[in-house]
Structure formats: structure tokens, C-alpha cells
Amino acid sequence: DSGVTQTPKHLITATGQRVTLRCSPRSGDLSVYWYQQSLDQGLQFLIQYYNGEERAKGNILERFSAQQFPDLHSELNLSSLELGDSALYFCASSVQATYNEQFFGPGTRLTVL
Amino acid sequence: TQLLEQSPQFLSIQEGENLTVYCNSSSVFSSLQWYRQEPGEGPVLLVTVVTGGEVKKLKRLTFQFGDARKDSSLHITAAQPGDTGLYLCAGKGNFNKFYFGSGTKLNVKP
Numbered sequence: 001d002s003g004v005t006q007t008p009k010h011l012i013t014a015t016g017q018r019v020t021l022r023c024s025p026r027s028g029d030l031s032v033y034w035y036q037q038s039l040d041q042g043l044q045f046l047i048q049y050y051n052g053e054e055r056a057k058g059n060i061l062e063r064f065s066a067q068q069f070p071d072l073h074s075e076l077n078l079s080s081l082e083l084g085d086s087a088l089y090f091c092a093s094s095v096q097a098t099y100n101e102q103f104f105g106p107g108t109r110l111t112v113l
Numbered sequence: 114t115q116l117l118e119q120s121p122q123f124l125s126i127q128e129g130e131n132l133t134v135y136c137n138s139s140s141v142f143s144s145l146q147w148y149r150q151e152p153g154e155g156p157v158l159l160v161t162v163v164t165g166g167e168v169k170k171l172k173r174l175t176f177q178f179g180d181a182r183k184d185s186s187l188h189i190t191a192a193q194p195g196d197t198g199l200y201l202c203a204g205k206g207n208f209n210k211f212y213f214g215s216g217t218k219l220n221v222k223p
Contacts, residue, residue, distance in 0.1 A: 002155065033211070043156070043201060043213035056209045090155050101146070102211070104155030 003027065004105035006091050012111045018079040021108045025072055025093030031055065032074040033094070033102060034066055038087040049074055050096075081112045116140070117204055119214035127222050129191050134200055134217045137184045142204030142212075145178055145185045150199040150216075192221045 003026035013019055025032050034046040045058035049068035060066075063081075068074045078085060088109050092102035117138045126132055136145070144163045148156035160169050162178035162185065169176045173196075175188040185202055202214045 002157070004155075035213075042215035043203075045211050045213070048209065058210055092155070101158055101161055103158070104148075106153075106155050 002103040002105065004091060004093050004103055006089075006105035006108050008108060009106065010109050010111075012113065013081060014113055015081055015083060017081050017112075018077065019081065019110065021076040021078070021089050021091075021110075023074045023076070023091030023093075023105060025074070025091075026103055029093035029095050029103070030072065031094045031096060032068055032072070033092040034060075034074070034076050035090040035092065036087050037090060037107075038084075043090070046076070078110070083112050086110055086112045117202055117212055117214035119200075119202060119217050121217060122215070123218050123220075125220040125222065126192055128193055130221075132189050132192055132219070134187045134189075134219075135184070136186070136202035136204075136214050138204060138212075139183065140204070140206060141182050142206055143182070144205045145182070146203045146205075147176055147185070147187055148201045148203065150201060156201055189219075192219075194221045194223050197221050 005024045007022045031050045033048045035043050037043045046060040047066050048056040052068050063079050066076045088107045090104050090107045092104045094102045120135045146161045147159045150156040160176045165180045165182045167178045173190045177186050197220050200217045204212050206212055
């Protein structure tokens with residue numbers, strides 16, 4: 001158990017819908033990262049937050065957005081869902097913004113029908 | 114985009130054999146991590162290498178960072194069924210972004 005929690009574990013929805021994925025980092029970690037893992041593209045970095053502020057941005061679509069709240073939990077919002085958005089979404093946390101070591105949560109499996 | 118290529122993509126070996134997994138890029142990374150991921154779970158960090166030429170050992174696993182900090186290797190000695198999993202390398206590049214390789218799926222048969 002990494003100490004990072006993600007909810008829900010599974011999510012099934014339809015195209016065009018909007019969903020919110022939630023992540024709670026390890027106690028004491030200020031930085032949160034979001035990743036997308038699909039079968040044909042491996043693990044893709046989406047976005048990083050540090051202490052409530054956006055720190056780094058990866059290949060995140062405009063239909064996706066994220067935020068980190070004062071209690072340091074983070075939410076990833078996915079809207080206008082497409083079939084290709086079906087994937088595992090992982091959250092990871094680290095102590096500092098530039099720290100090397102990330103600890104991953106168990107992931108949320110999103111299926112878009 | 115700073116790409117990392119892993120090879121081989123798949124590896125199926127017998128218990129007791131040795132193996133090496135490679136992670137290559139044309140880009141320089143400030144650090145590189147190796148993770149192991151099991152089905153239905155998140156990646157678990159194995160090691161972080163920071164200095165060019167650095168070698169780290171973790172029991173039967175040996176990790177090396179290339180001199181130019183563009184590539185890395187993971188060597189497993191006397192593989193065991195418990196080593197089965199997806200091995201991912203990840204490089205920390207510009208602007209604090211992490212780039213993951215596509216992974217090497219290892220199966221160690223008893």
C-alpha cells in the first residue's frame with residue numbers, strides 16, 4: 001500500500017458524459033501527478049500540481065482539467081468523453097515539486113461505452 | 114517530447130535465468146526511475162538513478178544509468194516467478210515532466 005488513494009476504482013459511462021476522478025496523496029506529500037495508461041500508449045503524464053498550484057503540464061487534452069484543493073486532494077475532470085478515453089488513470093504523489101520519487105495509487109479504470 | 118524506448122517489449126524465461134531490459138532515448142534526463150507494475154495495481158518504484166554511470170543494486174536487480182544520462186539498463190540475476198510483472202522506466206526531463214517508456218512485460222516460468 002503506497003498510501004495514495006484513488007476513487008472510484010472502476011467507472012463505466014457513455015460517450016459525451018463527464019466524470020470526476022479523485023485522489024488523496026500520501027500524508028505529508030504536497031505534489032500530485034496524474035497519468036493515463038492505455039494499452040497502446042503506455043503511461044502518459046497529464047499534469048502535476050504542487051500545493052494547490054499547477055506545476056507542469058503534459059499531454060492533457062482540453063476536455064480534461066484538474067485541480068488540487070487546500071486539503072491537498074486532487075480531482076481530474078474528464079468531459080465530452082470519447083471511446084478513446086477508456087484507460088487506467090493513475091494519481092501519484094511526492095513530497096516536493098521537484099522530488100524524484102513518486103508513489104502511485106491503485107488507479108481508476110474508466111470504460112467509455 | 115522526450116521519448117523513452119524499452120526493449121524487449123515481452124520476455125518469457127525460465128526460473129533461474131538472467132535477463133537484461135534496456136531503456137533508451139536520444140534525450141538527456143536529470144534522473145531516471147525504474148518501476149514494476151502488477152496487473153490491476155499502480156507502478157511501484159524500484160530505484161532512482163541520478164548520476165551518469167551510476168550503478169545501483171537491489172538484491173538480484175542491478176540498475177545502470179548511462180554515462181550521458183540518455184539510457185539505462187536493468188539486469189536481473191537468477192530470475193524468480195515473483196519477478197513477473199511490467200517493468201517501466203521513467204525519465205525526468207525538462208520542466209519537471211516525467212516520461213515513461215512503454216514497458217517490458219516479463220514472465221518468469223517456474
